[in-house]
Amino acid sequence: MTRPPVDVLIRRVDPDVPLPAYGHPGDAGADLVTTEAAELAPGERTVLPTGVSIALPDGYAAFVHPRSGLAARCGVALVNAPGTVDAGYRGEIKVIVVNLDPRETVRFERFDRIAQLVVQQVEKVRFHEVAELPGSARAEGGFGSTGGHAAVDGVRGGNTQGGNSYASVVSDREGQ
Numbered sequence: 001m002t003r004p005p006v007d008v009l010i011r012r013v014d015p016d017v018p019l020p021a022y023g024h025p026g027d028a029g030a031d032l033v034t035t036e037a038a039e040l041a042p043g044e045r046t047v048l049p050t051g052v053s054i055a056l057p058d059g060y061a062a063f064v065h066p067r068s069g070l071a072a073r074c075g076v077a078l079v080n081a082p083g084t085v086d087a088g089y090r091g092e093i094k095v096i097v098v099n100l101d102p103r104e105t106v107r108f109e110r111f112d113r114i115a116q117l118v119v120q121q122v123e124k125v126r127f128h129e130v131a132e133l134p135g136s137a138r139a140e141g142g143f144g145s146t147g148g149h150a151a152v153d154g155v156r157g158g159n160t161q162g163g164n165s166y167a168s169v170v171s172d173r174e175g176q
């Protein structure tokens, strides 16, 4: 069953900007464009304006996600991915892009699609402080406690034990 779309008020900060649009009917993200051209050297980041501001219904948030094509082709990432747009935010939506390609400069033209906006319902919680939390199967295990992550040798990882700084993935594979 298809649910009806949620109505979101939108204002053009730039009168010529195309409104965020879904590429296909079932897409989760509506593409956002930059209203400013920009050039990013390798490693450089900048904040790009999208030319729109929105008013989300209470209980919703919008998340600024990267576009996979830009990431795969050009190494463009969002520094704060996913960026969080609060329901009460009325300012222009901005996108914090970084060029992670080690060699190539990336150029954005005005109205290039640079990110996608995913609108979601979000829960508001009340925090209840306790001295002890209830037990669970995972308990305090995290950060790779289940093993078998990166499938490459010699890739720098977070394991700095034993004097090296390489991901210790070999031991994960030995038992397989």
Ligand SMILES: O=c1ccn([C@H]2C[C@H](O)[C@@H](COP(=O)(O)OP(=O)(O)OP(=O)(O)O)O2)c(=O)[nH]1
Pocket (backbone or CB within 6 Å): 064, 080, 082, 083, 084, 085, 086, 087, 089, 092, 093, 094, 095, 096
């Ligand atoms: O990618 C993003 C992330 C955030 N915002 C806007 C909307 C959001 O509601 C506001 C604040 O974002 P956030 O809470 O992530 O930043 P902060 O550093 O905590 O700022 P603040 O102190 O204003 O909450 O900035 C964007 O336009 N783009």
Ligand SMILES: [Mg+2]
Pocket (backbone or CB within 6 Å): none
């Ligand atoms: Mg904040």
